[in-house]
Structures are given as C-alpha cells and as structure tokens.
Amino acid sequence: MMRRRDLWKVLAACPAGSMFLRATDRLEPTAVQGGDVANGEATVWMRSAVPGRMSVKWHTAGAWREVPGPAVSAQTDFTGRVLLKGLPAGQRIFYEASVEGAHPLQGSFLTAPGGNADVRFLWSGDMVGQGWGINPGIGGITIFETMRKLEPHFFLHSGDTIYADVPVPPEIALPDGRVWKNVVTGEKSKVAETLDEFRGAYRYNLLDENVRRFSAQVAQIWQWDDHEVMNNWSPSKDIREDSRYREKDVQALVKRARQAFFEYAPLSPAARRIYRKIAYGPLLDVFVLDMRSFRGPNTWNRQEAASAETAYLGSAQMEWLKRDLRASKAVWKVMAADMPIGMLVPDGKDAQGRTRFEASANGDGPPLGRELEIASLLGDMKRHNVRNTVWLTADVHYTAAHQYHPERAQFTGFLPFWEFVSGPLNAGTFGPGKLDDTFGPRVVFQKAPPAGRSNLCPLEGMQFFGDVRIDGKRKTLAVTLRDVTGAALYSKTLVPEFG
Secondary structure (H helix, E strand, O other): OOOHHHHHHHHHOOOOOOOEEEEOOEEEEOEEEEEEEEOOEEEEEEEOOOOEEEEEEEEOOOOOEEEEEEEEOHHHOOEEEEEEEOOOOOOEEEEEEEEOOOOOEEEEEEOOOOOOOOEEEEEEOOEOOOOOOOOHHHOOOOHHHHHHOOOOOEEEEOOOOOOOOOOOOOEEEOOOOOEEEOOOOOHHHOOOOOHHHHHHHHHHHHOOHHHHHHHHHOEEEEOOOOOOOOOOOOOOOOOOOOOOOOOOOHHHHHHHHHHHHHHHOOOOOOOOOOOEEEEOOOOEEEEEOOOOOOOOOOOOOOOOOOOHHHOOOOHHHHHHHHHHHHHOOOOEEEEEOOOOOOEOOEEEEOOOOOEEEOOOOOOOOOOOOOHHHHHHHHHHHHHOOOOOEEEEEOOOOOEEEEEEOHHHOOOOOOOOEEEEEOOOEOOOEOOOOOEOOOOOEEEEEEEOOOOOOOOEOHHHOOOEEEEEEEOOOOOOEEEEEEEOOOOEEEEEEEOOOOO
C-alpha cells in the first residue's frame, strides 16, 4: 500500500544494521533496542527478518561475550528479548543481536553508574496519534533525531506507544491548504482488532529511520496507557455501537493488545507485568506505574468510599509501590505515571448525565473516587518520610510544569512535589487541561495550542519532550521542557531534601 517512490525513499534511508523484507502488501522492519537498563543488567530486544534462535554478543573494551536467547518465529512476530547480566557500571555497551543465518543488527546503550555520577534521561509519550503518521516529505518523525543528539542515558516512554484505534490515512488536508502525506500500511489503515493488526501498529512506528536509529543507541523504559488498546478503555468501555469494530468484546481486544505490547516492549524476558522499579545507580529509582490494567470502570468518580469501582492502581500495585518507596535508598524517586494526577480528563456522560472521568481527578473538593488511592499513597509517603519524588507523565498532548502543595490543597496530608508533563511524539497537540484543587496543584508553566484550536498538526512545531539531568556532585535534579527542535521552553532545578 506504500507508493513505490516513497518505498525507495525509506529503503535508501535505512541505517546500518536495519533492513526490510517485502511481504504480501506490507513492509517488514527489523530493529534492535536496549531496555530497562538497571544496576548491572539490561534487556536487548530485536525484531528479526527470519525465524531462528536469537543470540546477543556484547562487549565494552574487552572480549565479546555471547548470550543465547529464545527462538523467534511468526508466533512472536519475529521478536525476541535477551537479558544481559554482570554489566560493568557507567560504560557504553556495544552489542550485536542476531538470528542464526541472518545478518546481525548492531546497537549500544549506556549502563547505570556505580557511584554518584551525572545522569541524563528524557521522557515523552503519545506517538503517531490522530492520523499524523510518518511523513517522508519532512524527514519522518524528526523529534527522535533531536532527542538522540542529546545523548541521554535512557528514554522513558510514558505510554500511548501506539495508537491502535486511530488509522493512518494516505493524506490529511490542512486548514492552510497544505497536504500532510503519510506512509501507509495495511495494518494501520483501520482500527486494530486482530493480533496482527496490533503488532502492525508497532511495526509501523519502526518504519521510521529516526525511530530505529534512536532505538539502536538509546535504551528505553516503556509503560502503556489507553491507546495501546483503544481510547479511554476500562471495564466499562462499550463499543457495541462503534461501527469501526467487528470485534465487540473489549476484553478480547485487551488480551491481544497486551500480547503485542509485551512482544514489542523492551522489558525483561521474565516480565509478566508493566509496573516495576528500575534502579539506576545510587541517585535514581524509576517507579514505572500502570494506571490502566487494574482500574475499575470509568464513572463519575465521586464515590465517598473505596471499592472495586474506584480502583486505579489496584491493591497489589499499591502495596508494592508503598513498600518499595519506603525501602528506596535512591536520592530521587521518579514516578513514571500514565496520566497527570490533578488534571480533569472527561470521558463522556453516564446514564444520569454526569461527567465520567478517565483519570483520578474529578473536580474541586476532598478526595473522592479514584482520588482516594492517590491520597492513600501520598499520605503513606508523608508518614514514612519518602522525600524527593518527581512525577513525570505525558497523555494530554502538551507540556507543563505543575507544583503540588498542601497549603493550596483540600487534602493536606502529603509532602509537596512537582509534576512535569510532556508530549506528544508526532501526534496532534491539544490542551491545556483544567486542574482541580484536591491536592493543591499550581500551573507554573504550560505550552499548548491557543484558544479555539486543537489537534494541531506536527508541522506547527508543538511536539514536546522532557529532559532530566541529575548532578552527581550536588545531587540536584533539573527538568527542562523542550520542543521538537530541542529548544528549551522552561527549566526548574530541584534541590533534594534530607530529613
């Protein structure tokens, strides 16, 4: 379905170690990626061109070491993961991932530091949404090349890693008369329903040379949100009247989407869940949250007592998070969240005409509904003196800095903290959203479309990512919000508190 001249443009631009197979009516990308780099270990993920037994050879300045991996085949969409252990601290690891009989794919990543060394990482989310796909005329998804040039230690992908429910059309007419032109594939020409269509959304993103080059040089930490399945999915999602879907069982779609995510995300081969902690040297722990898998139905969200209906993180994840936050010895605890805490994200109306809510916020006032879990978490952190937490998220398709403080809040039993928002990655730009006062947030900075405009095309330049630097000597954490060119829009340096 790709026009021939565009196909040759993409093939000609393929970097070393990457290639394409021509299959029936689709392109088959190959790629490598490092992931979940933690103290002494990392995952190497690959998508192969052929079936066979995967292996990874790696080295620093010494001899090559080889680690055998799983068999890759059509059953895994030719993807596989290998866990590397015993990695030296603070070095760049060079590796070759291969399948017997095929040309190896080359990549590298930086390992976690062993001492108080500087750490730099980036984050963003919301990738290839609202029909804005790979546009060869502008060089593809260029924000990934901007980020690669900053040479971060790793990248935190904050969710909506694909838009399974949003097809990519050949062209989109812009209000000013220009035409946005997309690379098009069969699987991305409709909403994802089959397992292969969910996989096809991940394959589509890998057709972009900027994404493949970035993946081969920068390790990533992935989480998911709603668009890995469909917009605002929860147990209450009803698509019986949605003519785009032949499959009406949302849970069947979730099962297929989850399989595709675990096939393409660079998580540990042993991973069976999305929430986890990434220990990155003595200064940083990243707590990767899953605000999607364990939630109750999207409701009006103003229940006074906790129940299965108000679940957000869920009891098992909450118990893990509280326990591991108390035990953390890292100076900084980054909370990698799917969605902002205090921002109203509506999801239509319920049968009584009340607004349903997608996130935890539900309007001004004391904690209610899903906010009860957030209050429980923040209260536990205060009781156990868990300081120096920073919340990072995407989801809302603009960039912002929010300060939460009990002096402004309806619920006061927590320690002040900051939340930073950044995205999208080659998707429409929206916002800004409205905050409620339950946890006392204040907008310190935001950049979003002007009033009356939404779903801005990436050509408008309002694509964003965040840049975090931890100073190894001073132990400060500095956050800079950047646009698609890398220009700094806002910066804030946080000084750790000990006590």
